[in-house]
Amino acid sequence: MRLAWSVADDQFRRELEAFLDANVPEQAANGFDFQGEASGGELIPSWLREWQACLFDNGWMIPGYPPELGGRAATSVQTMIYLEVMAARRIPRATHFPGYAIVAPSLIEYGSAEQQIFVAPAIRGDTIWCIGMSEPDAGSDLGALKTKAVRDGDNFILNGQKVWTSYAMVASKCFCYVRTDPDVPKHKGISAFIVDMESPGIDVRPLRHITGQADFAEVFFTDVMVPAANLVGPLNGGWAITQGSLAHERAGLWVEGVARLEQTVHSLVDLAQRYGKAQDSGIRRKIAATAEMASSLRALGYKGFASFAQGSSAPEHSFMKLASSEAGKAAFELGMEILGEYGAVVDAVAGEDAGRWVTSFYISFANTIAGGTSEIQRNIIAQRILGLPRS
Amino acid sequence: MDFTLSPDQALLVETAHRLLADRCSASTLRAHIDDRSIATQVQQSLADYAPVAVADCTDACLFLDELGYASAPGPFFATLIAVPLLQAIDHDILNAVLTGEVAATVGFGGTLIPDADLVDYIVLVSPSGAIVVETRDTVELERVNSVDHSRRWFRYAKVHSYLDAESTPAGHRSRLDAATLGAWRDRSHACAAADLVGTARRMLSMTLMYAKQREQFAKPIGSFQAIQHKLADMALGLERATAAVHFAAMTVDAKTDDRAFACHSAKAAANDAAVRILKDAIQIHGGVGFTWEHDLQMYLRRATMGATQFGTTTWHLDQIAELLFAPPPR
Numbered sequence A: 001m002r003l004a005w006s007v008a009d010d011q012f013r014r015e016l017e018a019f020l021d022a023n024v025p026e027q028a029a030n031g032f033d034f035q036g037e038a039s040g041g042e043l044i045p046s047w048l049r050e051w052q053a054c055l056f057d058n059g060w061m062i063p064g065y066p067p068e069l070g071g072r073a074a075t076s077v078q079t080m081i082y083l084e085v086m087a088a089r090r091i092p093r094a095t096h097f098p099g100y101a102i103v104a105p106s107l108i109e110y111g112s113a114e115q116q117i118f119v120a121p122a123i124r125g126d127t128i129w130c131i132g133m134s135e136p137d138a139g140s141d142l143g144a145l146k147t148k149a150v151r152d153g154d155n156f157i158l159n160g161q162k163v164w165t166s167y168a169m170v171a172s173k174c175f176c177y178v179r180t181d182p183d184v185p186k187h188k189g190i191s192a193f194i195v196d197m198e199s200p201g202i203d204v205r206p207l208r209h210i211t212g213q214a215d216f217a218e219v220f221f222t223d224v225m226v227p228a229a230n231l232v233g234p235l236n237g238g239w240a241i242t243q244g245s246l247a248h249e250r251a252g253l254w255v256e257g258v259a260r261l262e263q264t265v266h267s268l269v270d271l272a273q274r275y276g277k278a279q280d281s282g283i284r285r286k287i288a289a290t291a292e293m294a295s296s297l298r299a300l301g302y303k304g305f306a307s308f309a310q311g312s313s314a315p316e317h318s319f320m321k322l323a324s325s326e327a328g329k330a331a332f333e334l335g336m337e338i339l340g341e342y343g344a345v346v347d348a349v350a351g352e353d354a355g356r357w358v359t360s361f362y363i364s365f366a367n368t369i370a371g372g373t374s375e376i377q378r379n380i381i382a383q384r385i386l387g388l389p390r391s
Numbered sequence B: 001m002d003f004t005l006s007p008d009q010a011l012l013v014e015t016a017h018r019l020l021a022d023r024c025s026a027s028t029l030r031a032h033i034d035d036r037s038i039a040t041q042v043q044q045s046l047a048d049y050a051p052v053a054v055a056d057c058t059d060a061c062l063f064l065d066e067l068g069y070a071s072a073p074g075p076f077f078a079t080l081i082a083v084p085l086l087q088a089i090d091h092d093i094l095n096a097v098l099t100g101e102v103a104a105t106v107g108f109g110g111t112l113i114p115d116a117d118l119v120d121y122i123v124l125v126s127p128s129g130a131i132v133v134e135t136r137d138t139v140e141l142e143r144v145n146s147v148d149h150s151r152r153w154f155r156y157a158k159v160h161s162y163l164d165a166e167s168t169p170a171g172h173r174s175r176l177d178a179a180t181l182g183a184w185r186d187r188s189h190a191c192a193a194a195d196l197v198g199t200a201r202r203m204l205s206m207t208l209m210y211a212k213q214r215e216q217f218a219k220p221i222g223s224f225q226a227i228q229h230k231l232a233d234m235a236l237g238l239e240r241a242t243a244a245v246h247f248a249a250m251t252v253d254a255k256t257d258d259r260a261f262a263c264h265s266a267k268a269a270a271n272d273a274a275v276r277i278l279k280d281a282i283q284i285h286g287g288v289g290f291t292w293e294h295d296l297q298m299y300l301r302r303a304t305m306g307a308t309q310f311g312t313t314t315w316h317l318d319q320i321a322e323l324l325f326a327p328p329p330r
Helices: A007-023 A034-038 A046-057 A076-088 A097-110 A114-124 A238-251 A253-274 A281-303 A305-309 A317-342 A352-369 A374-385 B007-023 B026-032 B037-045 B047-054 B057-070 B076-088 B094-098 B159-164 B178-213 B225-254 B259-290 B296-306 B313-325
Strands: A129-132 A148-152 A155-166 A173-179 A190-196 A202-207 A216-227 B104-108 B121-125 B130-135 B142-144 B153-155
Touching (some): A007 A076, A046 A114, A097 A129, A097 A238, A129 A155, A148 A173, A155 A173, A155 A190, A173 A238, A190 A216, A253 A317, A253 A352, A253 B313, A281 A305, A281 A317, A281 B225, A281 B259, A281 B313, A317 A352, A374 B225, B007 B037, B007 B057, B026 B037, B037 B047, B047 B057, B047 B094, B057 B076, B057 B178, B057 B225, B076 B104, B076 B121, B076 B130, B076 B178, B178 B259, B225 B259, B259 B313
Parallel strands (some): A129 A173, B104 B121
Antiparallel strands (some): A173 A190, A202 A216, B142 B153
16 A cells, blocks of 8 residues: 555656646636536537547547547556546536447447447547436336337337436437337346437427526437447347446546545635634534545545446445535535525525535535435445345 | 555455454453453464554554454553654663563553553653653553443543653653654554444444344345445445545555544544444344344444544544644645
8 A cells, every 4th residue: 555656657647737738728727617607508518529629639538548539548547647637627528428438438348340430429529429218217227217119120119208318409319228128027128229319209308407407308209210230239238238337427426526525625614714604613523524524535436446447337336426426415515504594595696606505505416316326326335245135 | 546455464464364363252352351361362462463563554554453353452552552652762662562572551641541451561641742651550540441341441640740740850751742742643543543443344244244144024134225225324434434544544654744634534434434333233233232142242332432532523523624724834
C-alpha cells in the first residue's frame, strides 16, 4: 500500500492538465454545472458537442480506448486519474452519456463486426443515442419488460412503450431491449436491438421532471420495422448485455460522485460562514460528517479500483453507487438546512444562487433511482457480495 | 496510489489470523472473563509480533485489525501505542519492548489507561507534551470497570497535575514538541480505529453466518429483505471504515498534510461502523443475541468500549470541523 503515483502516471496527469489548459472551452473554464445550464438552455449545447469531438480527436474522450476510439490506450490507473482531474475541474465530457458510456462498450463486447461502425460516432458524439430499458411496468424489475419484437422475414416488428428514456427527443438511435420469446422464463426471452429513431411508428413524448426540465421522455413503438441485422448479440441473449450496460454506467461514476461531494463540503463551509452558522456545532458536525464520508468513500473507491477499472460487473460497484448517491442527497439537504427559511426559495434575487441547493436536492434523486435504485443496490450487496439467499 | 496488500502484508495478515484463531478462540476469550492469567498467555504468544510497533503504520493497522477480530486480551495494543513515545524520547526500555520482554501502556491527559495491570511501564503524557515513564508499581492506579471483558481500563486521577506541575525532578521528565505529540495522536487514532474495525468485522461475520442458518417461516432469515438491507448497510459501513483506516495509515507513513484529517475520519468512520454493526448484530440474532451464553456479547462489549475510547464520533467530527473552518497555515 502506498499513496504515491508512479512517474508515468504523474506524466500522464501533466499531459492532461496541459491539454485542458490549452483547449477547454470558455464555457467550462471555471467548471460547468450541467444541471444548472439545462434549465434554460439547450439539452445538448453545440459548444459541448464540439468539445466532445475535440476530446475524441485528441485521444482524451475515453483514454483507455485505442486512438481510433477516442483514447490513447491508457492504463486503468491513468483512467482513474483522468476521471479525477475532469471531476475536480468540473469539466464535462458530454451531456449525453448513453452513447459513449453504455452503447459503445456494449457494442464492442456484444456487437457484430458490421455493428462496430457505430462505436466511434457514439463516442465522438456524432450520433446521439438513447437507451430503451425501463417501461411503465418494468422499472427495478427490468426483466419484466413487455415491449415485444416479432420476426417477419428479414425484419423484426416492434410494439410497446419505454419510459424515463434520457435524450429520446434528440437521439437518432436507440439501444432497445425487447421481448423476443414470451414463452420462456422472463430473463431468457429478452434481446437487444439497434433501432433508428427516424423509423415510422416511433412517437417520442418528452416528460418534464420534478424541477420542470425535460431531458427524458416516453417512447411509443407501433409496428416499428427493425432489420434483423440490427440484433445485438444472440437472439434472447439480451439480459447479459443489460447487466453489462449497468456495470459500465456505474464503473466510473464514483469518481465524479466523490469529487462532487468534496466540492459540496467546501460550498457548505462557505455557506455556513455567510449565513452565520460557522459557530453552530450541530451544523459544523454535519459538515464534518460529510467531509469524513467523502474521504472514506474516496479511499473505498481506490481500494476497489482494480475491479472497477476493468469495467467488469464487479458487485462492489454497488457500495460506491449506494453510498455516494445517498451522501450527495444528504449534503444538499444540509445546504437547505443552513439556509433556514430560505432553504426552499428559488427566487433569482432573494434566493441563494437562485435555489441551487433545493434544485440540486431534487435532482440528486436521479442518482438514488436511476441505474438501479438504492434498494436494488442493497439487494445486490446482500445477495452477490454477502451471499445471502434470494428472497 | 495503491491500496492492494503487498505479498509481505498479505502474509502478515494470514499468519496473524491463524495464530490468533489458535491462541485466542472464543472459548479462550470466555475463559479470560474469570481468569486474567489467560491475557498473559495470549500476550506471550504474540511476542514475535512486538516489532510491528515500529513497522509502517499500514502494517501495524493490518495486524491490529486481526487483533480486534480476535478481541485479544492483554497489553499488545497498549504497548504498540506506547512505542512511538518511547522512541521519541529514546528511552532505554525500547529494546526490551521490541523483543516482547517488556510491556507498556499510555496515560494521555485524563483519558483511561488500557491494561495497566499487565504492563511493566506506564508512559504518562500531558496535553502540553510533558512526558514521564514510570514503572507500574510506582503509579497509583484504580481499576475502572467497563463492559469490555477483553481489555481492563484504569485511571490515575492526578495525571494532569503530576505532569504539569513539573513536580517530577528534572532529568526524569522530558517534553515532546507539538509536532511529535500531534503525530503520535494521529497514529493512535488510526490504530484504535483498526482494532475497532477488526472487532466489527468479527460481529458482521457472525451475524451473516447466523442469518444464513437461522430459519423462521420455513426460510433462512437472511432471505428476508428487511434483514438483507440491514446487513448491506452494515457491510457498507465496515468497508468504508476499513478503507478509511488504510488511507489514514498511509498518510501517517507518508507524513502528508491531510494526516490529521484522515486519522480523525478513520476513527469516526470506525466508531459509526462498529456501533451500527453491534446494534444490528444483536437485533438480527434476536433473543439469543441478548444472552450471556452467546459469544457475540464478548465482541460487542469490546466494540462498545472501543467506540468511546481514543475519541468519540462527536469529538472527532469537532476536530474535523476545526480543520475545515480554520485550516492551519501551510
